[in-house]
Amino acid sequence: LRTVELVQDPAQPPAVGLPAGSSFYFRVNGVPVFAKGSNIVPIDLFEPRVTHDRMRWLLERAASANMNMLRVWGGGRYQPDSFYDLADRLGLLVWQEMMFACALYPRDAAFLELIAHEVKQQVARLAIHPSIVIWGGSNENEFAISWYNESRQNRDCYVADYTKLYIDTMRPAIAASDADGRPFVDSSPSNGLLATDPWVKRWGHPQAASWGDVHYYNYDEDCEDPDTYPLARFISEHGFQSFPSFEGYRPVTWPEDRSRESSLLFYRQRHQFGNEQVLAMLERHFHVPPANVTPADRRNQSELFDDYLWLVQLQQARCYETGLSQWRRLRSKPANTMGVLYWQLNDVWQGPSWSTIELDGTLKLAHFAVGRAFEPLLLSARDAHSGSPASSLEVHLSSDHQVNISGTLHVQIIRWLDSPAVPAAEATAQVTALALGSSCVWSAPIAPLLARARVNRTAAFVRLMFEPEINSPVKRLEAFHWLTVLKDAALPLVAVHVVAVTIDSAEHATVQLHSIATAAFVSLESHHVAGAFSDGAFTLLAGVTRKIDFTARHADEKQWATFESGLRIRSLRDTYS
Numbered sequence: 001l002r003t004v005e006l007v008q009d010p011a012q013p014p015a016v017g018l019p020a021g022s023s024f025y026f027r028v029n030g031v032p033v034f035a036k037g038s039n040i041v042p043i044d045l046f047e048p049r050v051t052h053d054r055m056r057w058l059l060e061r062a063a064s065a066n067m068n069m070l071r072v073w074g075g076g077r078y079q080p081d082s083f084y085d086l087a088d089r090l091g092l093l094v095w096q097e098m099m100f101a102c103a104l105y106p107r108d109a110a111f112l113e114l115i116a117h118e119v120k121q122q123v124a125r126l127a128i129h130p131s132i133v134i135w136g137g138s139n140e141n142e143f144a145i146s147w148y149n150e151s152r153q154n155r156d157c158y159v160a161d162y163t164k165l166y167i168d169t170m171r172p173a174i175a176a177s178d179a180d181g182r183p184f185v186d187s188s189p190s191n192g193l194l195a196t197d198p199w200v201k202r203w204g205h206p207q208a209a210s211w212g213d214v215h216y217y218n219y220d221e222d223c224e225d226p227d228t229y230p231l232a233r234f235i236s237e238h239g240f241q242s243f244p245s246f247e248g249y250r251p252v253t254w255p256e257d258r259s260r261e262s263s264l265l266f267y268r269q270r271h272q273f274g275n276e277q278v279l280a281m282l283e284r285h286f287h288v289p290p291a292n293v294t295p296a297d298r299r300n301q302s303e304l305f306d307d308y309l310w311l312v313q314l315q316q317a318r319c320y321e322t323g324l325s326q327w328r329r330l331r332s333k334p335a336n337t338m339g340v341l342y343w344q345l346n347d348v349w350q351g352p353s354w355s356t357i358e359l360d361g362t363l364k365l366a367h368f369a370v371g372r373a374f375e376p377l378l379l380s381a382r383d384a385h386s387g388s389p390a391s392s393l394e395v396h397l398s399s400d401h402q403v404n405i406s407g408t409l410h411v412q413i414i415r416w417l418d419s420p421a422v423p424a425a426e427a428t429a430q431v432t433a434l435a436l437g438s439s440c441v442w443s444a445p446i447a448p449l450l451a452r453a454r455v456n457r458t459a460a461f462v463r464l465m466f467e468p469e470i471n472s473p474v475k476r477l478e479a480f481h482w483l484t485v486l487k488d489a490a491l492p493l494v495a496v497h498v499v500a501v502t503i504d505s506a507e508h509a510t511v512q513l514h515s516i517a518t519a520a521f522v523s524l525e526s527h528h529v530a531g532a533f534s535d536g537a538f539t540l541l542a543g544v545t546r547k548i549d550f551t552a553r554h555a556d557e558k559q560w561a562t563f564e565s566g567l568r569i570r571s572l573r574d575t576y577s
Contacts, residue, residue, distance in 0.1 A: 004027070004028055004180075004182060005026070008212075011210070011334070017231055018231040020210065021208075024192055024234040025338030025339060031402065035069040035093070035339030036068050037062065037341045038071070039341055039342070040070050040072055040073065040344070040346060041075075041076050041344055041345075042077050053553075055080075057361050058346055058357065058361070059086045059087060061357060061361075063091070064532075065370050065374060066374035066376065069339070069341060070087065070095070070345065071136075072094060072097055074098060074137075074188075077099060078126075084129040084131055087129065088129055095134050095188075096126060096136065100138035100139070101140060102141070104148070104161070105165055106161065107160075107161045112169045115173075119173040119177070120174075127177060127178045132182065134184070136184075136187070137184070138166065141162065141166070142162065142190055143215075146205075166186040170186075171186070171199070187206065189206045189215050189236065191206060191212045192211045209232040213236040214235055215236060216230060216232070219277040223319035224318050224485075226322055231330065231333075231335040233338065234339040236339070237343045238340060239320075240315075240319040240320065240354065241271060242278070242366065243265075243309050244309070244358050244359070245525075246302070246306035249309070258302050259305055260305070268351030268352060275352065281319070285315065285486055286315065286487050290304065310570060313364045317366040317368065317369035320342060321372060323340075324370065328340075328438060329380065329438050332438045332439060333438075342354075360530075361530070363532050365523060368535055368536035368537050372479075376399070376474070377466075380396050381396070381479065382394050392443055392445045393443065394442070395464060396438060397431065397433035397439065399434060399437060399438065400436065403473070404432050405432065405435075405472055406430065406433075406468070407431065407466050408428060409428065409431045409441060409465070410466075411429075411462065411464060413450065413452070413462060414541070415460045416518055420541075420542050421463075421544070424460065427442075458484050459490050462480065463478070463479075463541075464478065480539050486572060489520075491520060491573045493573060494518070494571050494573045496513055497569075498511060498512065498513060498569070499513065506555065507551060508549065508551060509560075510547050510549055513545065514540075514545045515540050515543075516543065517542050520571060521537045522539070522571045523537055523570050524550075524569055525569075526567060529559050529566065530554065531550055531553050
């Protein structure tokens with residue numbers, strides 16, 4: 001009862017800055033699907049420690065963050081049957097790669113025979129799962145031809161090796177074991193196909209944005225500037241690093257390790273210059289605490305390190321929300337971007353990585369940002385011509401719904417210091433989110449809005465609300481847009497407090513929060529009951545009470561009895577010395 005197509009039609013008209021090429025997207029049951037998801041790595045370094053509960057937790061967290069696709073990375077391992085059973089049940093599409101990655105492989109007869117046997121066995125096992133929508137031959141192996149002197153100097157030889165393995169051996173082995181004939185790509189990234197009958201691969205630089213999928217990493221440009229994200233048809237990898245939380249690091253650190261300058265932090269870093277890049281990005285946007293405690297600081301060394309780790313997670317969240325939102329806005333542009341899978345969902349140890357879920361299943365702040373950027377109907381804003389006198393605010397609606405959705409848009413300028421938070425200036429408009437599309441629904445110069453509110457950029461922020469018409473398939477949406485980097489914003493002192501805690505069942509509780517001052521990026525931590533909150537790194541307006549759900553992984557009565565005392569609430573202003 002399901003059809004899957006990988007659509008690679010001529011893309012017309014070409015986008016500015018993107019030469020004419022081909023589309024690259026999935027059509028499921030005749031409906032174009034914008035792929036929203038992440039890459040999954042092995043769930044544990046030691047396979048016997050992988051349990052059904054751990055897999056279920058990860059995949060349910062992916063689904064709860066509005067993901068619809070996971071890419072099983074070719075540098076890891078084939079997942080057990082229960083993984084795909086869960087994906088089937090949760091409605092998660094799977095991009096399944098064969099286990100070949102980041103290397104050049106031989107083509108002797110014995111090796112090719114082994115490969116054909118492995119691929120036939122795995123595809124026959126997995127093909128029964130409707131969640132799998134595409135087979136991938138490898139991760140970055142076409143790209144790898146350009147990485148080494150030997151292969152660059154003997155390119156024709158290595159292209160012949162590559163063709164023999166992935167196109168002449170692996171592709172027919174997959175086709176023989178998959179009666180449904182799912183799409184196949186020989187590597188990711190790649191440039192897609194010139195033709196399907198006969199099957200003809202498009203050679204060239206595999207990162208060419210006009211065809212196929214791309215992997216995009218950029219640690220030098222401002223990750224909070226939407227214009228830094230390139231035009232592309234499909235982004236199958238993208239990421240920025242963060243660190244585990246303090247509680248995540250605690251079991252593997254001594255007190256002397258708890259500094260951003262400690263040897264352990266650098267020892268566990270597996271990305272060249274990763275710690276330096278994280279710090280440089282953080283310094284662009286936030287007040288960064290010192291590496292080590294000073295006499296003037298009210299915090300001890302562990303608290304200082306804790307705040308630094310939290311800020312690094314917040315920076316990753318801001319990077320991901322900016323990038324994912326920008327690519328979703330490009331859905332209906334000539335670029336026709338139709339998917340983004342960030343790197344990566346999960347982690348294999350307590351160390352710096354691109355993940356949004358820690359080794360123990362704790363959600364990083366970025367996971368909540370991903371959930372917001374992947375909402376079925378995304379309300380977002382950007383500065384057009386930022387930094388120029390002609391700077392204007394654009395508001396976009398990006399929709400996965402198959403019907404148009406109309407409603408009222410409210411654009412409010414709110415002062416940071418006002419309590420309660422009320423609009424100092426407001427504009428409203430009747431707007432429509434286009435079915436399976438994205439469009440700018442409202443635009444206006446920023447300067448007149450600020451003049452009406454009698455504020456400058458550092459003293460205020462933008463609150464967006466979309467109130468859909470009655471009987472709409474969506475609820476009211478809220479989003480925020482900052483008018484300056486947060487280190488320059490006039491953030492008020494805050495004291496977010498718990499109004500009430502309600503334990504509804506053995507697996508669920510709610511926490512009500514209130515603040516008399518607007519608090520940016522509020523997060524909650526549960527130190528006595530393992531689980532996940534429904535939102536994090538959110539903005540709590542002054543005078544507003546907000547209810548947050550909590551889902552426990554496993555908790556007994558004794559743990560629930562200490563749930564409230566084990567809550568920790570933090571916001572951006574709390575990290576200031």
